[in-house]
Amino acid sequence: MGGGILRFLIIYNFFVIFIQSFLVINFNNFLNPSFLEAFLNTNMAESIEFISIYINFKFFGILIFMIVALFLLKIKINIKINNKLNIAFIILIFVVCFGNDLRRAIKYDFSRYINIPFIKFNKELIYTDDILINSKIMQESYLKIANNHEKLKANENIKNIVLIIGESSRRSAYQDYGQELNTTPNLINIKNKIIYSDVIAPYASTNPVMSVLLNFANLDNLSERKFYENLDIINLFKLANYKTFWISNQDYISEWGNNAASVGIMSDFSYFTNKYMSSSDTLSYAKYDGVLLPIIKNLKLNDNNFIVIHLLGNHGNYKKRYPKEFAKFNESDIKTNISDKKSIAEYYNSILYTDYIIQNIYDIFKNDDSLIIYLSDHAESLYDDKSKSVLGHILDKITAEIPFIILYSNSFEENHKKLLKDLNKAKDLPFMSDDLIHLICDIAGIYPIEYKSYLSPLRSDYKKDKIRLFGNELKYNKF
Known part of the structure; x- marks a missing residue:
């Protein structure tokens, strides 16, 4: 024995x-x-x-x-x-x-x-950290929490608040963040924008990020309650009488663990391009993100609208993320000693296409009172750690650093001058996307009991010295 x-x-x-x-x-x-x-x-x-x-x-x-x-x-x-x-x-x-x-x-x-x-x-x-929690359980929990809330008021009264969630997009790939290649020719020329310089992701892969991006869960309170035992972002806006939309080029709601789809399906209008595909089929056979543009153009909007657009973005296999007319960069454009220059060039081509998508979304909303937030779930390693030479999602500094860009219309600039000033003032503060919902509360002027002013960079009591843990274990400023 x-x-x-x-x-x-x-x-x-x-x-x-x-x-x-x-x-x-x-x-x-x-x-x-x-x-x-x-x-x-x-x-x-x-x-x-x-x-x-x-x-x-x-x-x-x-x-x-x-x-x-x-x-x-x-x-x-x-x-x-x-x-x-x-x-x-x-x-x-x-x-x-x-x-x-x-x-x-x-x-x-x-x-x-x-x-x-x-x-x-x-x-x-x-301990799986609820990675495999049943999606129906998540929805039931979110709805129960929302039903226990009183109706809320949106003090800023912005007509369109648009949240674009990218995929595997690294900050350094964008010209506004110093990229020398002409990867984002549209974004670089948009005047009505604010570039947030120091925003990081909480995790290096999608599902863990989505578990804390779309609700009042963050890395600080996960030990107190499950992530789906918090008010979610869709029901937050519903409580404030916004019409809610979820338009996604990622996979439809699976039975297990897909928090993004579990939240999105509760919208007043939801659309999933890849409704009948598995996660792996989505990566292999999904349509380009441009397939979402006609859906977005034809949305039946109300006086106040909250719209989430979930892109497939820059997830590998990179060459499957853009049409052939966006194959601008090749191996000769990549100035590095890494042997796999082809993959890096293909990644930058996918960024070029994402730039095109963001520009088209901006054009759809720019003639109304609109604010658009673009960020990525996490970033991507392009063999940055020379000793390891890894491509993809790894727990490393570069994988934490995501683009965070705010675009706004002329009408927004005219109608929300103080808010715009506050957004500009906060652009260089350290921030992590697990607290995104607190920033969005300040943008919309919606304040449920879960809102914490010290977690929003727009507030004077913002905890800018808060320790940012990447992967819930590594201190970002100690990399």
Whole structure:
């Protein structure tokens, strides 16, 4: 019995070492919610395709090391607990491996015990952070919370508030943020705009971001209640008598874990281009974001409208995100030593197309009293970490840095002068998108009991020194 348990623990620990070594070597990080979300919300074929990219000499090096170590152990270690020398040896190993982590946990913060690698691995593996929560449960919770609220008033009375949510769009790819390539020729020429210079995402993958972007949940209160136990952004505007719209080029509401669609489906009008596709099919076969433009043009608007537009944006495979006429950049335009210049060029072509989409959306609303907010869920690594050379969503500084751009009409400028002044004043303050709803409350002048003024950069008591945790574990300013 005891030998069987010990044999299981040895094999299991070798499995943990292999997984963690693979992640550290390829992504410079341990298992975390972003990795789990990426695997749990995809199919087997897509997971195998992703892993195959990293099957290289490093992968086989780890594998060979594991096999040799197991062979040497022969999985037949017998430890006699009554042997004082063995007991002392076990205690010594424990102290060497975990002593410093326990010392810091006891001295500073006992919750740090979860940073012990073995404990951290199992904690992330077992505790899914509601990634797989049923979508119907989320909707029921949101509706129950909304029904417990009184009607609200929108003091600013803006006719159109438009929220454009991009995908995998990095700040540095935009000319307004210093990009030298002509990637955003339309945005750069729009005069009525405010460029927010220091906004970051809370996570490196979509579902975790959407769990805190679209409601009053943030990284500070997730330990108090589930993210779907907060008032959501659609019902917030419904309570203020706005007509709500959700127009999406991402996948329709799946049974599990899709918070964006769970919130969006509660709108007065919702449209999903990829209604009958799975998440993986969406990435492979989805239409270009331009398919949304006729839908947006023909919306039946009221006096006050809140419109969310969810783009597929710049998510890989990049070359599938834009029509051929937007294939402007090629490998010769990419001034870097990275061998895969083709992927980087294709990414910038997708940015060029996103610029075109944003310009067209702006043109639809610019003749009314309108304010448009554009941001991305998270950014993208383009082999920025030269020692790791990773493409895609990784837990790294560059992946946190998202564009945050406010566009407004001439009518908005005329009707909301103080608000526009406050928006301009806040443009260089540090901000994280998990508090977006508090900023939007100030923009619309809607103040439910969940609103906190110190989380809105428009307020004098804004906590600009708040610690921003990326991936809920890494301090952004310590990268």
